[in-house]
Amino acid sequence: MRTLTRRQAITGAVAGPLLVKPATAFTTQANSAVAFGIIGTGGRGRYVGGVMAKDRNARLAAICDLFPDRLDAAKTEIPGADTVPAYRDYRELLAQPGIDAVLIATPVFLHPEHFEAAVKAGKHIYCEKPAGADVAGVKRLMQAAAKTGPAKSIAFGFQQRFSPEYLEAERILRDPERFGDLTLMISYWVWGGNAFAKPNPNAPQRQMPPEERRIREWGRFNETSGDFIVEQDCHGLDVLNWFGGAHPLRATGVGGRRMRSIGDNTDHANVTYEYPGGLIGWLLGTQLPPKPWWDVKEQFFGTRGVIETERTYFSYMPADSKDRTTVRSQREITIDAVEAFYRSVLDGKPLNMAMNSAEATLTAILGRMACEQRRPVTWDEMMASA
Secondary structure (H helix, E strand, O other): OEEEEHHHHHOOOOOOOOOOOHHHHHOOOOOOOEEEEEEOOOHHHHHHHHHHHHOOOEEEEEEEOOOHHHHHHHHHHOOOHHHOOEEOOHHHHHOOOOOOEEEEOOOHHHHHHHHHHHHHOOOEEEEOOOOOOOHHHHHHHHHHHOOOOOOOOEEEOOHHHHOHHHHHHHHHHOOOOOOOOEEEEEEEEEEOOHHHOOOOOOOOOOOOOHHHHHHHOHHHOHHHHOOHHHHOOHHHHHHHHHHHOOOOOEEEEEEEOOOOOOOOOOOEEEEEEEOHHHOEEEEEEEOOOOOOOEEEEEEEEEOOEEEEEEOOEEEEEEOOOOOOEEEEOOOOHHHHHHHHHHHHHHOOOOOEOHHHHHHHHHHHHHHHHHHHHOOOEEHHHHHOOO
16 A cells, blocks of 8 residues: 655656646636635634635634624634724624625524625625525525625635545546446544533533523534534535535435433434435444544445545555555645635636535435434425425
């Protein structure tokens, strides 16, 4: 087995480079900065906002959150956030004419509302995944996206689509000589520790109004997060849809709640998706293992080879061979996604990920419905449910 770094692959350390150079995929270097604002400065907003603030093609212009403690955390953790205006109302941030783009990193159930407002304000948008917590919310986002001007970039936090490793894996998968026909797809999202989380008895018991708790603790509830299969597993399902070339036609599944003690989300799901042409996709998603267990990857089986993808590597093994080649990444793929977003704005070659992101979210909702109802659920039935 050969293991390469991304740098070795790009520079041709082996015969026949495995990766395309980033400049090939993302055009030329920009010559100015995009002024952006952050809507939602919770944990994810501070992380992605920090990546954006460090991007040479971007300039942080404003931050926004309902809660002062979240704004204070952003001012401490995001470079430059302590020197820009801070808003409590996202509409005030969107009304600023000097802001070109926004990062939406609010609770999942608020993504459609905030996305719709950003479209109306004429901003470029980088929205965290998923597209919504339910079918009605995703439809609202899709309707807003249809009104986006053709010059606006619409990106979502499905970072795998910008990873050079994933892009090279897809190139191999599309090559009939190297991969053959795609016969089976599998997404594993096995994340340890979350289902065992319990309230800290030594922590101060803060009294919050119900609406504040709903926003601060959105990840614990089906209504606000879409359940773990939507909030978490939409990443892998997006890759299955991408590599498979379509969304599934129906799903069957089992799942439930075994160990989770906070909120009403479930903690395990096993779903079979049926795609056009008889292609099958499997999802194994769970938060049951103890920390620090982590096994998050996708596998694609072809008649001439096997591909495995993960956030830090991809591997390819041709049929009738034990020679598996693995290419490992040297950086977090969120950086790839953020760089591609800003390049698209400055190069005048806008992205529009709205439909793919909506379909990935709806694929997760379809799986959730199949698990809840313990019967096959079709895509059309799901779409007609709201």
